[in-house]
Amino acid sequence: MKRFRLPEPVDPPTEGVRAPPRRSIRLFNIAFTRGDADEVLAAALAQPATHPRLVVTANMDHIITLSEMPAFRKAYDGAAARTLDGMPLLWLARLRGEHAPRRVTGHDLLAAALSGPWHAGRRVYLVCATEQIAAALTGRLVDVDIPSEAIATTVPPFGFEQDAAYSAALAARVRAHGTTLLILGVGAPRSEIWVDSQGAALGAPLVLAVGDAVNVAAGLATRAPPFMQHTGLEWLFRFARAPRRLFRRYFIRSWKFLWLVSRELLSGRGRLSLDIPAEIERAHNKR
Numbered sequence: 001m002k003r004f005r006l007p008e009p010v011d012p013p014t015e016g017v018r019a020p021p022r023r024s025i026r027l028f029n030i031a032f033t034r035g036d037a038d039e040v041l042a043a044a045l046a047q048p049a050t051h052p053r054l055v056v057t058a059n060m061d062h063i064i065t066l067s068e069m070p071a072f073r074k075a076y077d078g079a080a081a082r083t084l085d086g087m088p089l090l091w092l093a094r095l096r097g098e099h100a101p102r103r104v105t106g107h108d109l110l111a112a113a114l115s116g117p118w119h120a121g122r123r124v125y126l127v128c129a130t131e132q133i134a135a136a137l138t139g140r141l142v143d144v145d146i147p148s149e150a151i152a153t154t155v156p157p158f159g160f161e162q163d164a165a166y167s168a169a170l171a172a173r174v175r176a177h178g179t180t181l182l183i184l185g186v187g188a189p190r191s192e193i194w195v196d197s198q199g200a201a202l203g204a205p206l207v208l209a210v211g212d213a214v215n216v217a218a219g220l221a222t223r224a225p226p227f228m229q230h231t232g233l234e235w236l237f238r239f240a241r242a243p244r245r246l247f248r249r250y251f252i253r254s255w256k257f258l259w260l261v262s263r264e265l266l267s268g269r270g271r272l273s274l275d276i277p278a279e280i281e282r283a284h285n286k287r
Contacts, residue, residue: 025098027089028063028260033081037104037112041206044080049204052182054079054195056209057106059086060257061249065189067260072189075196083109087232092261106210110217113181113208118146125179125205126153127170128214129186136218152177156186161194171201179205185214212238 024031033040044053056062056079066073076082083104084090093101114124124141128134134153142148154173160166174182182205184191191209195202215221223229224237239246 025084025093025101027084027093027096028066030058030066030076030082032058032084032093032101034102035104036102037108040081040083040104040109041112044206047080051200052195052198052202052205052207053081054192054207054209055081055083055109056192057083057085057104057109058089060088060254062086062188063089063260064253064256067256069189071193071196075189075192078196079192087234088257088261091232095265106208106213107216107223109208110183110210110213113206114141114217118144122180123150123178124152124181124183125174125177126151126214127182127184127186127191128153128155131155133185133215133218133220136220137214140217140219152179161190161197167194167198168201171198174205175201175203179203181205182207183214184209185211187211 024033026032033043035043040055044055047053054075056076058076062072062076062085066076084093084101085103085105087103090101090103124146126134126137128137134155138148138151138153141151152173154170156166156170157163160170179202182195182202184195184207188209188211191211195207195209212221216223221241224234228234228237235246235250239250
């Protein structure tokens with residue numbers, strides 16, 4: 001496993017931090033950050049240290065959910081950086097004439113944020129789906145010489161994001177830990193919405209909402225082979241591992257994404273819209 005490097009504390013980037021990319025890629029009326037994982041993290045850390053610097057990784061399902069859920073869209077709009085994670089979004093960016101768009105996944109961001117030598121003052125907080133994941137990832141961090149006292153973990157109960165008292169207590173624990181890197185592996189949209197709702201109560205850490213990438217980093221799951229990643233077939237690998245959980249996402253909800261894309265391409269407008277005609281929305285909700 002790569003040696004991990006935790007990002008710098010909440011101070012703005014210094015001369016040693018790569019300059020953030022200047023021009024964004026605009027799809028679905030969302031500004032996506034250009035560059036590789038290191039450049040995306042630099043762009044996020046360049047934001048004022050007055051609130052959490054959230055990094056979100058967009059895929060097909062995110063785009064659909066953004067069209068349905070205002071709270072998720074608000075979290076996206078407030079994010080410090082946004083990446084093109086799903087291959088369909090990368091293809092769409094190329095189709096719209098964007099020059100050299102790059103795919104930056106949650107795996108890439110996690111590896112970039114946790115690679116390299118340890119520096120004092122950096123502290124990580126892991127919000128994981130299970131105790132097994134939390135223990136496994138903590139063990140891997142300790143194995144690469146990150147002090148155990150610099151790592152804190154929580155496995156929140158299902159629906160925690162809707163429990164105001166629990167959420168406030170968890171945010172207080174994150175802040176009290178002196179967290180400089182908050183990693184959420186409890187899925188979208190709850191992770192992003194929770195971070196946005198807590199705001200400055202969390203302090204000003206770099207926040208990675210990376211879902212299943214946490215399981216992979218913990219050594220409890222594997223990614224698709226590289227050829228599947230590069231050809232847009234990673235979804236098939238994931239579906240084979242969890243068909244019941246992912247059937248609706250890939251074989252029912254995906255039609256809504258196709259409608260969003262096809263309507264935009266047919267319209268010829270300069271930017272994509274997430275507004276869904278009422279008749280399409282009603283038909284989708286009846287499924």
